[in-house]
Amino acid sequence: MGPLSPLVTTLRRTPPLVFAMAVLATGLVVSSSVLVKGVRRGNDTITVTGSSTERITSDFVDWTVDVARSAPTLQASYQELQPEVQRTIDFLRQQGIPADAISRNPIKSDKSEVRDSRTGELQSTTFTTRQQIRISSPEVEKVAAVAQQIGELVGQGVPLTINDPAYTYTRLSEKRVDMLAKATRDARLRAREIARQAGSHIGVITQADTGSFQITVPNSTEMSSFGSYDTTTIEKDITAVMGVTFRVD
Structure with a gap:
């Protein structure tokens, strides 16, 4: 990911941030992308996109x-x-x-x-x-x-x-919870770094939006805004995305 400072466009009072789930339209596996419209003090918020990817084996x-x-x-x-x-x-x-x-x-x-x-x-x-x-x-x-x-x-x-043959993973519901938690942690780390560059601090989560899951062949760049589920390979990559809004203190 490039320098963080260009991502923060202003420190003045502006409308609340932001629509972050657009990451699904630009590349779900590009984990470095962050959408931010503004950061300011007080009761404002910052919304970033966190993601997590793991390799799973069909069972x-x-x-x-x-x-x-x-x-x-x-x-x-x-x-x-x-x-x-x-x-x-x-x-x-x-x-x-x-x-x-x-x-x-x-x-x-x-x-x-x-x-x-x-x-x-x-x-x-x-x-x-x-x-x-x-x-x-x-x-x-x-x-x-x-x-x-x-x-x-x-x-x-x-x-x-x-x-x-169609290869599937039967414990997907359990994996989903774990993946969303990791994506949320990833979002917090990104938001914290962006806020630090602006001289601010991240507070509590005010909103979390779940993106679609992508289950693809290993190292695939294909994606769908409605989610995908590849059944052609035994080994698969599963990617989860969360758009998380934090209060900025």
Whole structure:
């Protein structure tokens, strides 16, 4: 952060400070940014933005693969699907995924028709039956490894659509409280230094505004004013922002 003195624009009596949460529009992870419109003695206030960032490790994974079979009749597509679903489940079990972590979503079927473009006469009908297999587990690393290996089944002829695992953090509510407290402390340190440059002192907190949380891939610069939650990586960065208004003594 550059010299602090330019941030304090005036020491005369001016309207109370300030709207600090604009940091979300300019860069939530730029922890050095501080918005200040004025500092003065008496009952005036100063509002600054504090932030805190930590690296967290996902503790739960939700992953799906879709198995599908097509045939001229609905019955045939269903019958051909069943052994492929079983082969997929057997593979997951062989890789160490427990049975209680594996579930099957309801079977779905679609019908497609091919017609003569000139006469509209029906030429063929194809039924596609599919079933989604879901893996939900706290064994994040194990499931991630299996997701890298399941492509072997495709090589063996199993008609799979492999979706990306979604990695999440289940203790986010607990972490949120801790992160906000750290962001508030960060705001106090900044406000104290700004006030010191102006020959003033920081008093009690008069208002605190919580910004949106950003959960991103490590070292990401992406952000959203509504908050973000990346599920593509096991390791994540979580950033919290607080706009805190202090009385200036």
